[in-house]
Amino acid sequence: MKTAIVTIGDEILIGQIVDTNSSWMAQKMTLAGFEIEEKVAIGDDAQQIKNTIDDVFQRVDVILMTGGLGPTKDDITKKTLCDYFGTSLVFDDTVLENINNVITNITSLNELTRNQAYVPMDCTVIQNKVGTAPITWFDYKDKVLVSLPGVPYEMKYVMECEIIPRLKAKYETVSYVNKVLIVGGYTESALAIHLTDFENDLPEGFGLAYLPSLGLMKLRLFVKGEHRRPELDAQVKKLEDLLGEAILAEKDISIEKILGEHLFEKGLTLATAESCTGGNIAHLITSVAGSSRYFKGSIVSYANEVKVNMLNVSQQSLDQFGAVSETIVIEMAKGVQKALNVDCAIAVSGIAGPDGGTDEKPVGTVWICTMYKNKCLSRKYQLGKYRESNIMRATNIGMLQLLEIL
Amino acid sequence: MKTAIVTIGDEILIGQIVDTNSSWMAQKMTLAGFEIEEKVAIGDDAQQIKNTIDDVFQRVDVILMTGGLGPTKDDITKKTLCDYFGTSLVFDDTVLENINNVITNITSLNELTRNQAYVPMDCTVIQNKVGTAPITWFDYKDKVLVSLPGVPYEMKYVMECEIIPRLKAKYETVSYVNKVLIVGGYTESALAIHLTDFENDLPEGFGLAYLPSLGLMKLRLFVKGEHRRPELDAQVKKLEDLLGEAILAEKDISIEKILGEHLFEKGLTLATAESCTGGNIAHLITSVAGSSRYFKGSIVSYANEVKVNMLNVSQQSLDQFGAVSETIVIEMAKGVQKALNVDCAIAVSGIAGPDGGTDEKPVGTVWICTMYKNKCLSRKYQLGKYRESNIMRATNIGMLQLLEIL
Numbered sequence: 001m002k003t004a005i006v007t008i009g010d011e012i013l014i015g016q017i018v019d020t021n022s023s024w025m026a027q028k029m030t031l032a033g034f035e036i037e038e039k040v041a042i043g044d045d046a047q048q049i050k051n052t053i054d055d056v057f058q059r060v061d062v063i064l065m066t067g068g069l070g071p072t073k074d075d076i077t078k079k080t081l082c083d084y085f086g087t088s089l090v091f092d093d094t095v096l097e098n099i100n101n102v103i104t105n106i107t108s109l110n111e112l113t114r115n116q117a118y119v120p121m122d123c124t125v126i127q128n129k130v131g132t133a134p135i136t137w138f139d140y141k142d143k144v145l146v147s148l149p150g151v152p153y154e155m156k157y158v159m160e161c162e163i164i165p166r167l168k169a170k171y172e173t174v175s176y177v178n179k180v181l182i183v184g185g186y187t188e189s190a191l192a193i194h195l196t197d198f199e200n201d202l203p204e205g206f207g208l209a210y211l212p213s214l215g216l217m218k219l220r221l222f223v224k225g226e227h228r229r230p231e232l233d234a235q236v237k238k239l240e241d242l243l244g245e246a247i248l249a250e251k252d253i254s255i256e257k258i259l260g261e262h263l264f265e266k267g268l269t270l271a272t273a274e275s276c277t278g279g280n281i282a283h284l285i286t287s288v289a290g291s292s293r294y295f296k297g298s299i300v301s302y303a304n305e306v307k308v309n310m311l312n313v314s315q316q317s318l319d320q321f322g323a324v325s326e327t328i329v330i331e332m333a334k335g336v337q338k339a340l341n342v343d344c345a346i347a348v349s350g351i352a353g354p355d356g357g358t359d360e361k362p363v364g365t366v367w368i369c370t371m372y373k374n375k376c377l378s379r380k381y382q383l384g385k386y387r388e389s390n391i392m393r394a395t396n397i398g399m400l401q402l403l404e405i406l
Numbered sequence: 407m408k409t410a411i412v413t414i415g416d417e418i419l420i421g422q423i424v425d426t427n428s429s430w431m432a433q434k435m436t437l438a439g440f441e442i443e444e445k446v447a448i449g450d451d452a453q454q455i456k457n458t459i460d461d462v463f464q465r466v467d468v469i470l471m472t473g474g475l476g477p478t479k480d481d482i483t484k485k486t487l488c489d490y491f492g493t494s495l496v497f498d499d500t501v502l503e504n505i506n507n508v509i510t511n512i513t514s515l516n517e518l519t520r521n522q523a524y525v526p527m528d529c530t531v532i533q534n535k536v537g538t539a540p541i542t543w544f545d546y547k548d549k550v551l552v553s554l555p556g557v558p559y560e561m562k563y564v565m566e567c568e569i570i571p572r573l574k575a576k577y578e579t580v581s582y583v584n585k586v587l588i589v590g591g592y593t594e595s596a597l598a599i600h601l602t603d604f605e606n607d608l609p610e611g612f613g614l615a616y617l618p619s620l621g622l623m624k625l626r627l628f629v630k631g632e633h634r635r636p637e638l639d640a641q642v643k644k645l646e647d648l649l650g651e652a653i654l655a656e657k658d659i660s661i662e663k664i665l666g667e668h669l670f671e672k673g674l675t676l677a678t679a680e681s682c683t684g685g686n687i688a689h690l691i692t693s694v695a696g697s698s699r700y701f702k703g704s705i706v707s708y709a710n711e712v713k714v715n716m717l718n719v720s721q722q723s724l725d726q727f728g729a730v731s732e733t734i735v736i737e738m739a740k741g742v743q744k745a746l747n748v749d750c751a752i753a754v755s756g757i758a759g760p761d762g763g764t765d766e767k768p769v770g771t772v773w774i775c776t777m778y779k780n781k782c783l784s785r786k787y788q789l790g791k792y793r794e795s796n797i798m799r800a801t802n803i804g805m806l807q808l809l810e811i812l
Binding site: 010011012013014015016017018019020022023024025026027028029030036037038039040041042044048052055070071072073074110111112113130151152153156188189190192193199207208209210211212213218220252272274277278279280281282283285286287289290291292295296297298299300301302303305306309310339340341353354355384386387388389391 | 416417418419420421422423424425426428429430431432433434435436442443444445446447448450454458461476477478479480516517518519536557558559562594595596598599605613614615616617618619624626658677678680683684685686687688689691692693695696697698701702703704705706707708709711712715716745746747759760761790792793794795797
């Protein structure tokens, strides 16, 4: 069974918003054992929607379609699907009842929201327990098309609780077995050279994918069919021998989760002192549920006076070495370790850009100090020209550098 | 001239990474006056790549293709394009020279990286000044296919400096004229009802799109052709009369930029005291270049002891009211305002979930206090069940609530 994800919406098409839905859906579908053949994004245009369904149905069995189900005029998916499947809209009282349940605590029912209860006659209607747009499931010849809302949390809820279980009941799944390794300390090409023989010796059907991510490499080893798991395990063993301590984790988790698990297992606490990363390390660490068990907080010392007043950085050091210097990041790390009374600290000071660079310290110069009790590691990095990626890379490297001394 | 963006890569297809490239490209192309017809993502599969080019070229004139240009085995785009266009790879010394320039400060040249200098014979090679994978431009019949690296900052650099200028030189552009308004205080359906007559009265060819974003609405009014700008301006004037102060900005900028501009214009400084948002407000505010002119820093007080020690929150209030309470956010706001010596403060304390909720304070309960000098506004919000969206919504609402009292 092959699946396509079709995203409807001018805002996605013209890039006004980033499409995070289709990635999430693809990931969940893949884990559930379904094969994603392609992802397509098109505009709010009835003819284009119909043409795309025709075209994509030539290659896949199931289309998961998101978007265009809002209450406003630019949302045309429901009506277009009626045209395509030759049916018409009818008012559905159970949908209205669901809408009334959903909006109870937020706002009162208005006419546009009430219109969400009109649904195509010839389809299976699935209630949206977290939003007002109902989900519609069309069985058409031997194919299936499901129309889902584009609001991320509504789509997620419905996919997990309704759509994936129903697809599993209808289709057999043959899943890939996968192993993801997070590897530190290699560039993509250096890692590939190190693994040349390993890759050439892989058994038939195996694949190895390299996914570079600011400062880290993700390796994904995969093969089709649960019965090949013992072979997969044997290959993973070979990778472990080849890569040793460079393997930071043996599952597809973020660096903030890897760090969090280390800290939690060892019963350690962490705080950060952030200048150029502006709170992003704290943000990522606290994006992990349960992070309060090891994370105490952060002093985001964007202004120098905050470094002095809150982190006890010396004004003399600032005058002598400048804020982006080894002395200052060490003082910042020690300062936050003491002020927040924690075992571990990450301190970052750098020039994210686009302004603020000098000949001596160009944009992208970042000092990072990590502390684990009395152990202290400070290092200078020369990152790139782009503010956004400098912030993200400094964030990842800061967490990696703490892992290094743990 | 119609364009499609085709993304190559199993990792995008199976959702292991979010495709931010295609949104960025679509946005830049749209602003440059080109029309994006569709976006397609497919796997690292030679046959599928060739079929997709055939298929998509039936509908568009230009294909912008990203991904699959890395140095490792799973990167097959270059070879596949050679097959498709009936050409072969040749070694290009100028590409090697560029590679040597790029890698100078990072790592030494290895064999896989050197192989990046093999390029298809019958194409225009464009040097990648920030990475090792060259860009290839194929003129084919009356169509164009450009193959770009998938590494975001490489792709961005090349699109802005090379591809868009070359496309502009080759094709005429008819751009949409657009106006984006950021509107606060309305749900999507309430706003649509308020604007029903306005929408019905829009002149021929005009469109109005609603884009809800956690706590805010973006309205995009658009029409094709620069000559219709006076009409667009007249319609915007009508919207201004209808929406008044609910309009937070008249351009497509983020709430953190809106807030930053307000603060900068008024010469005010800001600090945040964050519990459940974990530094995300500080992160977003400092993601704006130049934010050091108004943002001094943040105390991320994830642990209660940090609230007491760094923000001078009283232990007695914590015991009596709990950390998620009006008393505590007010104390946090006043505490950070004093400690960091700023004009304005945003303080947030809440239960992001999934754990930590009680009957009295379920997951999603968030208290936010904003201060502008002596003016203080505190308010309770009941958000949803999802940690990620609770953090994002509390972040946006915090910034909005400060704008409200400025």
